[in-house]
Amino acid sequence: MNIGLDVMGGDFAPLEAIKGVRRFFENHPDTAVHLTLVGDTEKVQPHLSLVDTWKDKYTFVHATQIIEMDEHPTKAFKEKPDSSIAVGFGLLARKKIDAFIGAGNTGAMLVGAMYSVKTIEGVLRPTIASFVPRENGSFNLLLDVGINADCKPEHLVQFAQLGTMYMERVMGMSRPRVSLLNIGEEEGKGNILAQATYPMLQQATHINFIGNTEGRDIFLDKADIFVCEGFVGNIILKMAESVYHIFKEQRGVQDDFLDQFNYELYGGTPILGINAAVMIGHGISSALAFENMIVNVERIVQTELISAMQQEFTS
Template sequence: MKIGLDIMGGDFAPKATVLGAIEAYKALSAGQKLVLIGDKEIAVTILQENNVSPDNFEFVHTTEVIGMGEHPTKAIVQKPNSSISVGFQLLKEGAIQAFSSAGNTGAMLVGAMFSVKTIPGVVRPAMTTIVPKLKGGLGILLDVGANADCKPEVLVQFGVLGSLFAQSVYDIDNPRVALMNIGEEEEKGNILCQATYPLMKETTLFNFVGNVEGRDLFSEGADVFVCDGFTGNVILKLAETFYVITRKKQFKDEFFDRFNYEQYGGSPILGVNAPVVVGHGISSPEAIKNMVLLSKNMVESKLVDKIKQAFQ
């Protein structure tokens, strides 16, 4: 197995990404290789400064970088030698089995859809995030930003994607899928939720348990929470703030510590033909390490094959 890592992506790259690669290498098994995509000379210097042999990694040298503020589609087209573009080319060719980056999120989405492409039958890929639960364990929230506007049938597909992800990668048996809404009653919500509910209620593709409200997100009522990307991104950013506020207030609590994005590494793009993970722009070495390990777990669980089978 070869896992591609964009070492030029992120606010603190390439130092944070290379240091994260070092930690990820320590957790990988024999036969699992990390391919560092970016400026090889800089990467080797950082490795040597930390007394790590460059021979532990493979390198694909690139010099172009897609900046955080660049237009995703234009950047992918105009910078074919950027670390993100090259990473997706390697993924498309099968030279690597997974690709992750803490760089431009839009470019990662566009790159995934242009290179390995969307799985046949999937209308729109989705991005996920982890939701910690009060009594331990975790839930999955999707979409968290890939699709600001959605149709009812797309939300149903998100339920399928989230359920397979929870089951395959996090070993959640028969995941309970809920629709994020402003009330538990079947008739509640905006036009989108009202149209989606009966479709989810009728499906046999996942274990639908009804509507949930925002206050239910950290409870035991469901394992997968489905919403449009606009709503999901607002929830995600608010949840990230919980951790920041508790740190600023010097409030130590195990539950709020689990809001630390570093533990989860990144957000998978579900619904494309290969494992792709997008990291937070401010990713630390710890976050980079966990992003790589999440990529590994997605490969080992054969998640993409299971999604393909579900959408045949």
């Protein structure tokens, strides 16, 4: 398996990305994964000594340009064809690598995925999902969390289907419970989108729909998958991040449940519904986050999630 990594992506690149590579090889000494590191040789070279021990386990591909965090995603992707993101997606499109991960410009990563490997036939819109910790130590899946601010009912139904396949194949969960995030549990509650989506989810035989859930249920064991439009999902995600930052980092609160809010434990956010395994990391990703991104995208490739989705939506 060959996994591509944009080592120029993120606020602390390339150092933290390279340190993440080292962590991965240290903690997984028997791995069959080969990494293809994409970045600017001049900027990366001073840090490659950190991974000297594993020279046979990685390949370096030079990219002369970097898409900065504040650049317009589509414009930058088109105008910087030799950026680490564009080069990485080029390798992915030509099947030189099996997956691609990075913590750079999120919009550019999404544009790269759409332009290079494209959406699976039959999928109306790709979605991005995020893990949300439960108070019992496990986790739920929330989607969409940002790329689809405005949705139609059929989009939410497909998000439920994509989330179900991810939880079943990648996380090994049997018949995960799907819920529609709403302002009340009763059928008929919510805005026009929620009211129209509910009966469609009821009729979807390929998912285990259990009804509506509310915001207070997200951290509980009431459902496994929470479906919503990206506008709502992103607000929830950012609020959870702020709770962690305030109580853990500013006030020094020590709590096992609060520790699970650390985004680095999950590595990154998978893009579901495209023809390859792609994972996007947080812009402030450290070595731990990069390591876990590699681990998680490796699992996606191993379980052949993409080919299963292609069969599901084209059959």
